[in-house]
Amino acid sequence: MKNSLNIYKTDLKNIVTNWAAMILIGGLAVLPSLYAWFNIAAMWDPYSHTGNLPIGVVNEDKGATVRDQKINAGKELIETLEDNQSMQWHFTNRKEAMDKVEYGDYFAVVIIPEDFSEKLGTVLSDKPEKAKMEYYVNEKLNAVSPKITEKGATVLADQVSSKFISTVNGVIFEMFNNLGIELEENLPDIEKFENYIFTLEENLPEINKMLNESLGDANSAGDILNKAQGAIPEVKEYTNSGLTTINQTLSYMNEAENRLNSIAPKVKQDVAKVQSIADQINQLLDQAKNSKIDINEGKKVQQNLEKQMDDAITTLNTVEKALQQLQETNAQLPPSSNEETGEEEQTSDQLSNEQIGRAISQTADLRKSLEQLRADVNQMDQFLNNTETASKVVDQIHQAAADTNVKLDEFVKEYQNNIEPTILEEVGKAKGTLTGAKGILVEIQSTLPEVERVLNSTQKNLKEGKGMLEYASGEFPYVNDKVKQLAEKIRDVQKDTDINEIIQLLRNDPSAERSFFEEPVLLNQNKLFPIENYGTGMTPFYTVLAGWVGALLLISLLAVDVHHDGLYTGRQVYFGRFFTFWTIGIVQTIVVTLGDLFLIGVNAKHPVWLVLFGLLVSSVFILIVYSLVSVFGNVGKALAIVLLVLQIAGSGGTYPVQLLPKFFQIINPYLPFTYAVDLMREAVGGIVWGRALRDIGVLVLCGVIAIIFGAFLKEPINKKTQKFLEKSKESGLVH
Template structure:
């Protein structure tokens, strides 16, 4: 009679619960996988949180340096900062002790700061900066992971030194930039003025070139003119000498004219008074005649007396006229260089002569009238009276004219002539002084012309040189102007000044930490142990399956009462129950015993149960179908999965072989599912990973259901043969 798989399952449960030895063994099988997971998770909970126990030797041999007159000691600063840093167990010792302790394994690593550390760093502002180095010694024999941790510590030290030094140096640099910005801001008007000067110079270069050519031509002309001027110097000397002689002669003539005027003045004045007196007497006489009404018989006698007086007056006027004409002639012969003053003197004398001529004409008219009176005296008495009346009136006019002339001569003509002579003497004296000064200056002018001739020769040579260099200067000025325009189009000087002006302390702080890492954890994991929980939990579930196939048989004691398929499914259910219990223990232990922080605890347990069912199916099927060979296959598969599933290292960092097999391993998808529950679920990934993992389980069950019997036919022979050796059960 054959029984079904359910009968086998119930029998297994009965034996497992009633046989205390079996119960103990099953209890051990259920708990042991959990211990494997828990111990590994606990050990890796926070491995970098206890690095303060790792001893690292620190040796400071730095002697300091100097940056822009400021002393720096980066080594001492670093030691001070490490004394406040508890991430490692820093040991500040001598170089000899540090190396000894490192060799004996008491120190995991040793860091040595050389004596020229600060000096090399201080060369950053020189033309040949040198990189400073920190000597790092590590004993990799002690542990595989410890060197990585100490490397991180050494790297942190280098980063700290670099950031601190960059901060200090940039503080100095930006302080210089700030000073430069202030100076540039103060000099900005001068810079713009210089730019305008360059542009103006560029614009005027053609005109400058033309001026230079013209200057060279003018220099040639000037040299000819100087030669001409030098040739005229003797002529100028002669002219000055002749002019001085003429001025001296003229001054002599003026002196003579002045003396002659002084001699003639009293006589002219006397004659004028005489004329004035005679004219007055005639006038009085005529009035007397007019008042007394003389007889015609007395007319001839009276007229003779009048004619005598008139002749006397004419004689005096002729004397004055002759004197004035002599004075006029002498004035014209004196060659006075001041022609204006000579003309004024002539005009004054000519005026006086004209007035005398007028008086003479009037007196002659009077004489004519007296003659007419005498000729007609025999005529009518009435006509005689009219004539006398007319003569009397004319005499009054002559008398008035003479009085006016005498007054004008005394007040205007004589003083004016004397004044003009004085002014002419003054002008000629000034001209004489000028000519004397010209004579004295001529030697100096001659010397200056000689010097100018030499300077012109040098200037002409320089102009030729400048014209020869002009194309080069022209190109350079145009190039400079183009560069300035290019800079103006690409940059804003005021913007540059704003960029240069800064707060050195703020810039120093910026460069000490120019970039801050703003960490945003999409799926935050609390610690390293939590991150390793998916791997170690999945590993524990597989190990649990291996323990089961190592201690429990996949075949019943009486296989004859069951078919191959019933044996497979009946014992598979027993393995499922134990696997589920193992999973509950390990997942609940992770959550409540270790306190692993997971995003979804329920799904963490449920995903664990699914993984357990799949893994049990695979391991159980391998052993059930292939026997002892299946056990070996399950162990090999475990080894491959530990290396290639990406539980500890990303698959992309693994060797190529492991990257190739990575997608074909159940571990890959089991670990992915547990990571979703721990970090945060993305359901699309869960569906994909759960589906592929389920396919592994279905494939295992199909192999067990349909291939167990034919394959067992061969494996049983192998099993029988191995037992005959006495080495295998």
């Protein structure tokens, strides 16, 4: 070990004392860090500059009309992109856009076709069609840009889809909300309807019975209406005939009343005249009886009596004829009827006829009595010569006159108290009855056209109603089944579903539902080990890569062997020169890690551990590379470069190993880079000591293997390859 340290001291002394060596070593210390810093700075935040990527946008959408509302999704999308800074959007036409994307001025082109809105509107039709956007990308311009522009186009499609879904669902849920409100308002009516269906189901047998009965009644009503319509002409005839008869009867009654009014005073006058004559006869007979009658005086009395008798008889004839006229008039009056029974009964008009008959009979008796009395008076001259006989005749005539006068008084009372008032009253009643009957017949006559119209209309409606009843009766079995099915379904729904729950489900906030479907899933991102930006995330990889590159630079410029002329063994040379390489590697690591932290501004979670882990990684890499070159010479350099290539691709430093081809997934666990990058990530993002210790253990194991490999194989392998190296140097191409 002492010789090894001597080699190491000599190397340090040569570096310090030789300014050219010092500059060269200084360059070797700083150069690997530049590789890391430039790459980290370049990738610091590349996605913040996507706004510089030119993307062409062509809007050919013509819009559409959906449910009487005009929509233009393409126009709305353009308006949204005008405020979007995620990429450099250029709004142009199809020809210019395709020319520029082909030439390379645009990385990609998005074209909104003319039927874009129309296809979106088909969501409300029976056969909805998906709307499509055309996307063109020039992939030869850059390997990453197509992925970025494709992501942008996908975002556009997602935005349109999200907006469309939120709008449509907003409308749908607004309809649901209105439906829920309407259901809630109409809940009493719905419950009433359910009860109505159940009641209808219960009453179906009764309804069927009523339909059949109504159909029978309709047939009967049709027959009645036919009879009534047939009777209308007869009713018209009877009405016209009745009016004619009543008008004639009223005319006659007026005439009869006028006649009665004219006869009544004459009858009274004639009766009074007869009474006066009777009184005169009685006075004359009293005078004849009280005075002495001689032949001359007796003849005068006889003549005077005969004259009075003739006048009285004539007057009684006149009265008798007048009474006969009254009887005829009264007989023509309409009979009264019993209002309760409707049957004709004997009333005052019949009684007056009897009274008039008795008056006529009394008048006839009076007339006969007067005629008899006149006959007696006519014979009175035969007894005038015989005083005694004449006195008896006068007494007899006086007695007859007195009897006649009594009868006459009775007749006068009967006529004044009964006959005349009864007849006049009945005439008035008859006129009132006839006038009322005439009014009724006139009203009936005026109503007959309306009755006829109603009957015709009723007949028509009855036919229609009968047809409907027949239809209803024919459809009743179907209705009966449907009502029962509906009632059964309502019962099933009531068992399985509460309508209040349905209303509660439908009632919602349309704005909230629209917002929900616009972004139904919110990603609640929790960063366990937050990385500030992409450059910070790539720092572990490029820092580790700088360590391996630094080792390659060292073995490319510095010799791994010492010219010792047999003073040192191979193992002593191996360790002595390794210390020199290791010292320079430590300086490289300190420069690159501190530069990451303070020059680039990497925000490492554990900056001290970043430096310490970097020293460990660098030490292991120096051991591996140095051992390969120390043992195999130039072949070792080639092996180190091959290992670098494999580790860049297979370590998972840029892409997850799961995305790599199968070969790299297989070799990944055996590459020092895998554990070195993982260990540096622990320092940058946050240390999980279980993983860190595993990585440290694997790296230490790799270092130990490299030391064993170099320390024990250097000398024997160098002896075997000495001739190969000397021969290769003879070519003048290999040093």
